[in-house]
Amino acid sequence: MPFRRLIVRQYYVRLAWGLLAGLLPMVLGISISIWQTMSGVTQDAQQRLLHAQYMFDRTLDNAELAASAVMGSAGKPCLEVMQGLRDQVATVPDVRSVNLTEGETIYCTSLYGPVKGEIDLDDYVEGRLDLMRGNPVTPKRPLIVYRQEAGKHSVLVGVDGYYLLNILDMMSRNSPIGLVVGPQMLLRDSQLTDQLLTPGTDGYLEQVSSKYPFKVVTALSNRDYVAHLWDYSKVSLILYPLLSLLFGCWVFWLTGRAASPAQELKRALAHQEFIPYLQPVVTGEDAHWSGCEVLMRWQHPRQGMISPDRFIPMAEECGLIVPMTRSLMKQVREQFAGRVHILPKGFHFGFNISASHCKDLSLVEDCRDFIDAFKANPIKLVLELTERELIVADETTDRLFAELHALGVFIAIDDFGTGHSSLAYLQAFQVDFLKIDQSFVGMIGSDALSSHIVENVVDLATRLELQLVAEGVENEQQAAYLQAHKVTFQQGYFYGRPMPMTDFISQLTPR
Ligand code: C2E
Ligand code: CA
Ligand code: CA
DSSP states (O other): OOHHHHHHHHHHHHHHHHHHHHHHHHHHHHHHHHHHHHHHHHHHHHHHHHHHHHHHHHHHHHHHHHHHHHGGGTTSOHHHHHHHHHHHHHHSTTEEEEEEEETTEEEEETTTEEEEEEOOGGGSBTTTEEEESOOSSSTTSOEEEEEEEETTEEEEEEEEHHHHHHHHHHHTSSSOOEEEETTEEEOTTSOEESOOOOTTSTTEEEEEOSSSSOEEEEEOOHHHHHHTHHHHHHHHHHHHHHHHHHHHHHHHHHHHHHHSHHHHHHHHHHTTOEEEEEEEEEETTTOOEEEEEEEEEEEETTTEEEOGGGTHHHHHHTTOHHHHHHHHHHHHHHHHTTOGGGSOTTOEEEEEEOGGGGSSTHHHHHHHHHHHTTTTSOOEEEEEEETTSOOOOOHHHHHHHHHHHHHTOEEEEEEETSSOOOHHHHHHTTOOEEEEOHHHHTTTTSOHHHHHHHHHHHHHHHHTTOEEEEOOOOSHHHHHHHHHTTOSEEOSTTTOOOEEHHHHHHHHTTO
8 A cells, every 4th residue: 555545544544533532522522411401400399399389388488377267267157266276367368259158068157148059078188178170250260279177076267379370470481390299290380180191291399288288299391401401511512522523633743743644654763663674686697696776764653664666655755755765775785794704706786766855965974984885895786767757967066976986986877768868867976887677577478469568678778888777587598588688687586585685695605
């Protein structure tokens, strides 16, 4: 996979990490928001129930007060006590009527005085409270009747539904609250129903009065939670998406910092991950090892050995190819230092040099350092310049190549035949070798037209009076052909693949 594609893939991996990292606070935030809303809405409902129960208790306290005040009148003639009943209605808050009964018969009312009416004691929960749909005076307005008994007599105090509905209305702010007395439930819209909310209902909450036989209830639905999401989770709803975005971007940036091509190459260079592989170059005549080409490999800690085609273009783009080549030359130099005598006389070391390395004279120093390391058994240093990337001749290059030649460095045109180097070009750079591109060597032995092309390339090189190196020799037929055409050097898998320096040295030694 080319290095650029690798970077694109890394970009998507980073994007995925960024999204994942962004999702984390989001999921956390949503969970916290849901939890905050649920506990907030539940707490609010519990408080409303408590408040409602307290207010109903207070209302019934008033009824109890009125009942207690007239309890002494129970059993006395109505005309005698009637005014006392009316006084209670007039003075005690929430009280609409005060009536007296004997058994199940009402015999005296604050409104009409002596009457004869029936009540059903079974309607009174624990004999004390009756929630009614209405009475003959206000048939459409629910009311509650509080009953207090003394022997066969009792006092009935009517509390107007108006007060009850007021409380329910106030307290049903976020979810409807119901007042439950026995089998009946009153809701804020005057609705009286026997369809009670029970503990089995979703989100059911209740508050039971300890003084009177009633309770207040509510059921929180999912809709209630959603409706109040903003009220209880403002902070989370603003903070967490923001945090998610920031965190996601931060992770994206952080992973990108490590993965940018230049950074990655710099890191690899600092860790000496670019190592030389050597491929033997043999003489055309008798195929003995007369030199080698140094080929760069990236020993990546996670991706294993990476071939140069995948990272050299990027290294050239990032301006890192010069220090990388320098590091390669240094490694080869140091590997052979102290054992230069194992090398055959006049052994060639070929290095691939990018055009950008020829922009100043630093290459001269690099070559000098290399050559000096082999003083005890002088070698030939060959710089391979690819024909695909022609160098523009100017003052600097003129000086550079003059100094290189003075130093005894050889110049080879790599991939010859694939570019456009002219005779003038070859002379300008005082080229010593031509490396015939492997695509031409591959044509040997194929159809007549291809063979013709190979012959022409070989002829051209011979007429230019330059030494020839044939690259990519893979079989005996190609080797024999090149030998017959007097090609000076050959290089290819047929003679040896690029290999680590230690392998190269151990294969070289017996020779
Ligand atoms: P190149 O300079 O033309 O190197 C020859 C390439 O052909 C090498 O590929 C080598 O392994 C391969 N090869 C050798 N014999 C055979 C054969 O018999 N058959 C076939 N099919 N291939 C053969 P490698 O090592 O992958 O290098 C690829 C290219 O990367 C090189 O092409 C060169 O242009 C560049 N390169 C390698 N090392 C360096 C370096 O240190 N600096 C620069 N600037 N470029 C380098
Ligand atoms: Ca080369
Ligand atoms: Ca080549």
